[in-house]
């Protein structure tokens with residue numbers, strides 16, 4: 001069915017072939033392809049700078065990064081998180097032997113509702129894993145206050161939030177990596193910033209750097225010393241090199257995405273019943289996704305819009321649908337009725353095609369279809 005006119009929901013950003021080849025050429029001299037080589041070190045340096053954080057550890061993907069930081073924090077018991085996310089968030093918690101407890105989201109930005117977090121806390125709660133959904137930063141001050149009050153760790157799933165910033169109450173700009181005890185980023189091919197596959201954890205506690213490096217390398221402490229039952233989650237040099245190239249162009253990437261987003265918003269903001277995610281002031285948005293919630297009064301339902309786009313060869317994603325708590329592997333243990341806002345949004349949301357080079361003509365066509373103007 002796929003043909004050349006298809007518009008996909010996303011399209012990976014790449015440097016020029018020339019730039020990438022120049023970046024990786026030295027690897028033919030050194031033959032050092034993985035295990036924290038020079039590209040790995042360089043990318044860590046660049047990312048610390050860009051994300052304005054003291055510590056960062058790279059991983060083979062975001063999911064492994066999240067599993068590793070949960071492991072390194074040595075948590076037990078219950079972890080409060082959101083059912084309105086990608087499978088990875090809850091899977092990482094469960095795979096580390098922890099029990100996920102789902103709190104509800106806020107309708108305005110789809111991130112965890114601090115009041116719902118508070119209600120989900122029990123004596124067994126040890127951490128909160130919130131998600132900056134679509135790059136919308138969570139209510140970090142309220143979450144921080146809850147964590148302080150109850151002595152909980154906060155580990156953000158910041159997979160969507162690379163490049164997002166906010167101005168805090170003191171007027172200081174803070175990047176998405178600044179909040180909680182640690183933040184996981186995904187550098188998957190579909191994300192705003194990619195290393196083909198890749199991920200990272202940014203964190204406050206300097207002591208965690210060595211521990212994370214050991215966890216991602218089989219728990220090896222030295223040539224004859226293996227202390228932890230670690231896994232293998234190292235980023236290789238070719239992926240790090242892709243990251244170095246893509247990070248050079250990140251400002252341009254965000255500027256192009258901004259143009260795409262503004263074209264969508266201009267087209268769609270007057271349409272009754274379509275709820276858009278417009279950035280508030282004091283926020284620098286990263287334009288990672290183009291979520292639209294089809295409310296009752298919208299010209300089409302979410303599923304009608306999805307089908308109308310599909311019939312024109314345009315990909316959209318029901319993202320996030322179903323809720324994680326409705327997956328076959330979780331639904332026997334959870335009732336999504338306990339998170340009614342998440343349940344409602346999941347049944348109405350569509351993310352529209354969003355990438356830096358999406359032509360404006362295509363956006364106009366997509367907007368006409370979802371507004372019911374195009375038969």
Ligand SMILES: *Cc1c(COP(=O)(O)O)cnc(C)c1O
Nearest residue numbers: 061062063086088159186187188
């Ligand atoms: C992409 C993503 C992940 C997982 O990242 P990978 O790099 O693909 O392992 C986790 N959480 C969210 C919200 C994501 O979008």
